[in-house]
Amino acid sequence: MKKLILILGDQLDLDSAALKDINPETDEILMVESANEAQHVWSHKARIVLFLSAMRHFAEYLKSQGFSLAYIQHSPQSIVEELKSKIIKEKFTHLICVEPGEWRLKQLIEALSEELQVVLDMRQDSHFYCTHSEFKEWVADKKELRLEYFYRLMRKNHGILVDQDGNPEGGQWNFDRDNRKPFPKKGPGLIPPPELFEPDAITKTLIAEVEERYPDHPGSLAHFQWPVTRQQALQALEGFVEHRLATFGIYEDAMWTDTPFGWHSLLSSSLNLKLLNPREVINAVVAAWKKEDLEMATVEGFIRQILGWREFVRGMYYLDMPQMALDNFYNHQNRLPAWYWTGDTKMKCMQEAIGQTLEYGYAHHIQRLMVTGNFALLAEILPKEVCDWYLAVYIDAIEWVELPNTAGMALFASGGRFTSKPYIASGAYIKRMSNYCGSCQYKPDIRFGEDACPMTNLYWNFLIQHRTQFEASPRTRLMTANLSRISEADQQAITIHAKGLLGDLNSL
Ligand SMILES: Cc1cc2nc3c(=O)[nH]c(=O)nc-3n(C[C@H](O)[C@H](O)[C@H](O)COP(=O)(O)OP(=O)(O)OC[C@H]3O[C@@H](n4cnc5c(N)ncnc54)[C@H](O)[C@@H]3O)c2cc1C
Ligand code: SF4
Structure with missing residues (x-):
C-alpha cells in the first residue's frame, strides 16, 4: 500500500x-x-x-x-x-x-x-458547517430555496445566537433593515484600517515571478498586503473584531470614493484558502458581542454572511452544477465591455468599483452586486463573460462561491432558483448609498437624453422589457407600479435611448 x-x-x-x-x-x-x-x-x-x-x-x-x-x-x-x-x-x-x-x-x-x-x-471538507448531504436533505422538501430559512436552521443546529429555547437572540432572526445606512453626508470619517501585511521574502519573490511570467494579466501588485499565512489570517481576524466589527453592520452597504474597504472584514480570501476556519471567525464575533455589548444588528449581520450566505451558496453550487455554469434565464448575449478590464469608463460608480478591484483585487459585496453586477444584468451581458470576469479579478474568487453569487444572485441567470427577485436598481440607489454620482458626468435622476445615467436608463428599460414577469410577483409589483407613472412617450424615449446604449456599451 x-x-x-x-x-x-x-x-x-x-x-x-x-x-x-x-x-x-x-x-x-x-x-x-x-x-x-x-x-x-x-x-x-x-x-x-x-x-x-x-x-x-x-x-x-x-x-x-x-x-x-x-x-x-x-x-x-x-x-x-x-x-x-x-x-x-x-x-x-x-x-x-x-x-x-x-x-x-x-x-x-x-x-x-x-x-x-x-x-x-x-x-468531506470539515471546514464547512453544512455537508453536501445535509444540504440535499434540507432541499428535499422545500418548494422554494431561500437563504433565510436555511440560515435559521443553521443557527438552531449549531446553537449560534439562539437562546436555550432555540429562539433568536435579540428577538428576531434578521436585522437587515438596520444595516442599510449610507455614510453621513460629510463622508465616512476615520475608519480604522484593516490589518495589512508587508510582503515577506517568499511573497516578494512571487511578486517578481508573477510580474515576469504573467505581465499581461490584469491588476496591480503595488498594494499586495493580503494575509498569506495562518498566523497573519488570525491577526487579521483579531484586528477586525477589535477595531471594525462594531461598525460593520450599519455601513455594510455604504460606498464612498477612495474608501475601498469601508468597515468590511477582508477575511474572505483567508476563509476560502482555509487559513481560517469559519467556526473560529464566528466564535470570535460571538465572544466579542458577549464581552463588549456590541449591537445585535452588526453581530447578526456579520454572522449571516458566513453561517448563512457562505454555506448556502456552497450548497447551491454543488446541487446545481454543471447546469449553474450554463444558465442564462434572460438569454442575454451582449459582450462584456472592454472597460471592465481597465476601469476606463465615464460612469463614476463603475470607475470606482472596477478601479479599486484592479488596484487591490477587492470590492465589497454591494459594489459587486449593485454596481458591477447590476450593470451587467441591465446591460444584458452574457452570464459566462460576467462570471469569467468575477472569477478573474477578486482575490477571494473560487468557483464554488463566485458562480452562485454572480450567475445566481447578481445576474438572475438561474431564474430565481434561489433568489426571490432580480437584484436591479437605478442610479437613485447608487446616489443614496454613495457619493459616486456627485462627481459623475451623468445625472442619476435623468432617464434618457444626453445626461441620462446609464444605470437609470437601463433599469427602466429592463422593467419595460420584463414588465409581465415583474408584475406577476408581489415582491416586484411595486417596481412596475412606478413604471406605470411614466408616460407612454417617456417610456418610448427610454427604450430608444437604451437601444443606443446596448448597441455600443464600450463607449460608456
Ligand atoms: C457577483 C458577486 C461575486 C462574488 N464573488 C465572490 C467570490 O468569488 N468569493 C467570495 O468569497 N465571495 C464572493 N462574493 C461574496 C462577497 O461579496 C464577498 O465574500 C465579500 O465581499 C468579501 O469581502 P469581506 O471579506 O470584506 O466580506 P465581509 O463583508 O466582511 O463579510 C464577511 C464574510 O462573509 C462571507 N460572505 C459575505 N457575503 C457572502 C456571499 N454572498 N457569499 C458567500 N460568502 C459571503 C465572506 O466569507 C466574507 O469574508 C461575491 C458577491 C457577488 C455579489
Ligand atoms: S450618475 Fe449613474 S453612472 Fe454616474 S455614478 Fe451615479 S449611478 Fe453611476
Missing part, C-alpha cells in the same frame, strides 16, 4: 481531513502550482500571488513538521496531469484528498482514480 495525499491550493487547512491519519514515514504529500490553472482562469496578478504565496508558506510548514512533500513549482501541466504522472511513476496505490471545492476538478480526480485503478479516499 503506497499512499499519496493531494493538497490543493485552496485547502491550506492545518486540520485538513486529508492529514488526519497521515503516516509521515510512509505517506507522501503532493502540492502543485499549475501555470495551467492560472491560465485556465484569467486571473488578477494579486490573486495568483496570493494563492502561490499561501501555498509556499503552507509547504514550509508541512516540511517543518517532518512530512514528506513533493512541491511542484510553476508546472506547465494541470494538477490532474501532474497527479497522473506521479501516481504512475511512483506506483501509488491509494490517493487521499479532501473533496475539491471546484466541481470540475472533483470529476477529473474521480475519473483519474478510475482510469489508474487507484483507491480514492475523497474526504
Whole structure:
C-alpha cells in the first residue's frame, strides 16, 4: 500500500481531513502550482500571488513538521496531469484528498482514480458547517430555496445566537433593515484600517515571478498586503473584531470614493484558502458581542454572511452544477465591455468599483452586486463573460462561491432558483448609498437624453422589457407600479435611448 495525499491550493487547512491519519514515514504529500490553472482562469496578478504565496508558506510548514512533500513549482501541466504522472511513476496505490471545492476538478480526480485503478479516499471538507448531504436533505422538501430559512436552521443546529429555547437572540432572526445606512453626508470619517501585511521574502519573490511570467494579466501588485499565512489570517481576524466589527453592520452597504474597504472584514480570501476556519471567525464575533455589548444588528449581520450566505451558496453550487455554469434565464448575449478590464469608463460608480478591484483585487459585496453586477444584468451581458470576469479579478474568487453569487444572485441567470427577485436598481440607489454620482458626468435622476445615467436608463428599460414577469410577483409589483407613472412617450424615449446604449456599451 503506497499512499499519496493531494493538497490543493485552496485547502491550506492545518486540520485538513486529508492529514488526519497521515503516516509521515510512509505517506507522501503532493502540492502543485499549475501555470495551467492560472491560465485556465484569467486571473488578477494579486490573486495568483496570493494563492502561490499561501501555498509556499503552507509547504514550509508541512516540511517543518517532518512530512514528506513533493512541491511542484510553476508546472506547465494541470494538477490532474501532474497527479497522473506521479501516481504512475511512483506506483501509488491509494490517493487521499479532501473533496475539491471546484466541481470540475472533483470529476477529473474521480475519473483519474478510475482510469489508474487507484483507491480514492475523497474526504468531506470539515471546514464547512453544512455537508453536501445535509444540504440535499434540507432541499428535499422545500418548494422554494431561500437563504433565510436555511440560515435559521443553521443557527438552531449549531446553537449560534439562539437562546436555550432555540429562539433568536435579540428577538428576531434578521436585522437587515438596520444595516442599510449610507455614510453621513460629510463622508465616512476615520475608519480604522484593516490589518495589512508587508510582503515577506517568499511573497516578494512571487511578486517578481508573477510580474515576469504573467505581465499581461490584469491588476496591480503595488498594494499586495493580503494575509498569506495562518498566523497573519488570525491577526487579521483579531484586528477586525477589535477595531471594525462594531461598525460593520450599519455601513455594510455604504460606498464612498477612495474608501475601498469601508468597515468590511477582508477575511474572505483567508476563509476560502482555509487559513481560517469559519467556526473560529464566528466564535470570535460571538465572544466579542458577549464581552463588549456590541449591537445585535452588526453581530447578526456579520454572522449571516458566513453561517448563512457562505454555506448556502456552497450548497447551491454543488446541487446545481454543471447546469449553474450554463444558465442564462434572460438569454442575454451582449459582450462584456472592454472597460471592465481597465476601469476606463465615464460612469463614476463603475470607475470606482472596477478601479479599486484592479488596484487591490477587492470590492465589497454591494459594489459587486449593485454596481458591477447590476450593470451587467441591465446591460444584458452574457452570464459566462460576467462570471469569467468575477472569477478573474477578486482575490477571494473560487468557483464554488463566485458562480452562485454572480450567475445566481447578481445576474438572475438561474431564474430565481434561489433568489426571490432580480437584484436591479437605478442610479437613485447608487446616489443614496454613495457619493459616486456627485462627481459623475451623468445625472442619476435623468432617464434618457444626453445626461441620462446609464444605470437609470437601463433599469427602466429592463422593467419595460420584463414588465409581465415583474408584475406577476408581489415582491416586484411595486417596481412596475412606478413604471406605470411614466408616460407612454417617456417610456418610448427610454427604450430608444437604451437601444443606443446596448448597441455600443464600450463607449460608456
Ligand atoms: C457577483 C458577486 C461575486 C462574488 N464573488 C465572490 C467570490 O468569488 N468569493 C467570495 O468569497 N465571495 C464572493 N462574493 C461574496 C462577497 O461579496 C464577498 O465574500 C465579500 O465581499 C468579501 O469581502 P469581506 O471579506 O470584506 O466580506 P465581509 O463583508 O466582511 O463579510 C464577511 C464574510 O462573509 C462571507 N460572505 C459575505 N457575503 C457572502 C456571499 N454572498 N457569499 C458567500 N460568502 C459571503 C465572506 O466569507 C466574507 O469574508 C461575491 C458577491 C457577488 C455579489
Ligand atoms: S450618475 Fe449613474 S453612472 Fe454616474 S455614478 Fe451615479 S449611478 Fe453611476
